[in-house]
Amino acid sequence: MLSLQGKLVIANMLSCLLGVLCGALVWFSLGDAALWLALIVMLVVCYVGSRWLTTRLNESLQALEIGLLNFKDNDFSVSLHPYGEPQLDRLVSLYNQASAKLRSERQFIYQRELMLDKVIQNSPNVMLLIDDAQRVVYANGAARHLFNHGVKIEGMLMPDLAALLPDALKAALHSEQEGLFSMASSDSAGDDSGNLADSGDVETWHISRGRFTQNNQQHHLILLKQLTKELNRQEVAVWKKVIRIISHELNNSVAPIASMVNSGKFLTQHLDNNKLQLIFDTIENRTTHLS
Numbered sequence: 001m002l003s004l005q006g007k008l009v010i011a012n013m014l015s016c017l018l019g020v021l022c023g024a025l026v027w028f029s030l031g032d033a034a035l036w037l038a039l040i041v042m043l044v045v046c047y048v049g050s051r052w053l054t055t056r057l058n059e060s061l062q063a064l065e066i067g068l069l070n071f072k073d074n075d076f077s078v079s080l081h082p083y084g085e086p087q088l089d090r091l092v093s094l095y096n097q098a099s100a101k102l103r104s105e106r107q108f109i110y111q112r113e114l115m116l117d118k119v120i121q122n123s124p125n126v127m128l129l130i131d132d133a134q135r136v137v138y139a140n141g142a143a144r145h146l147f148n149h150g151v152k153i154e155g156m157l158m159p160d161l162a163a164l165l166p167d168a169l170k171a172a173l174h175s176e177q178e179g180l181f182s183m184a185s186s187d188s189a190g191d192d193s194g195n196l197a198d199s200g201d202v203e204t205w206h207i208s209r210g211r212f213t214q215n216n217q218q219h220h221l222i223l224l225k226q227l228t229k230e231l232n233r234q235e236v237a238v239w240k241k242v243i244r245i246i247s248h249e250l251n252n253s254v255a256p257i258a259s260m261v262n263s264g265k266f267l268t269q270h271l272d273n274n275k276l277q278l279i280f281d282t283i284e285n286r287t288t289h290l291s
Helices: 004-030 032-053 055-072 086-121 141-148 158-162 167-174 228-267 274-290
Strands: 126-131 136-139 179-184 202-214 217-226
Touching: 055 086, 126 141, 136 141, 158 167, 167 179, 167 202, 202 228, 228 274
Parallel strands: none
Antiparallel strands: 126 136, 126 217, 179 202, 202 217
16 A cells, blocks of 8 residues: 555656646647747646645645644644545544543543632632732632631732731731731621721631742742631640549549558458547548549
């Protein structure tokens, strides 16, 4: 079976041969005076024949070019049909396989991004993405609740948002430091001036930062985590441990005392001494109470 290159060579040779024959017929018919006309006829016939014989190749290359331009525009929905030429069909098959793989990968990435966005939006941690112009690019639900009472803040400038925040949070955002800071609880409603009212409770927060480049532009990531509940949970765990230790030590002391009281009662049961019996009963009652 001839390759595509061989078929193109034979097609061009046939076109040239057909052009020469047509030019020769014109020349023989009209004589030497029509030599230039014969040459023009020969060239026109060669051009038309070559163009007609390479039409399928041209169509396939145009389709491939359109498909690649769609790839450039992130459109992977276009598939090419076979042309009946083995080499072209192999190229078409590879293109269709690449298109199907890119479609599948884009769908996988899209589903993963949906899942990630769902997790971030429902996270209790505050997440802010800010560009180099201090404009909020992305904010999750916790950030909108903390900074603007649940209202969308994407597109707003960070200095405008910080103007309504408590002083402690404002200082933490303006500082480049990472770590813990404390501020008044923001669970209560805002006052008339738009500032958060102080409920009297103090919350402990942790701020962390990150930087990265996206689309040749510097971005800043700010993460705020509320640690008050976690610290309270750790404090309760410490108290539980202390209580367990005290209980263990008390039981280690009470058990021998109760055992010795029972032994004393047994050894002195033949003595008729009410005071001694009262002492043993009192010790026994107190050890029972401690237990």
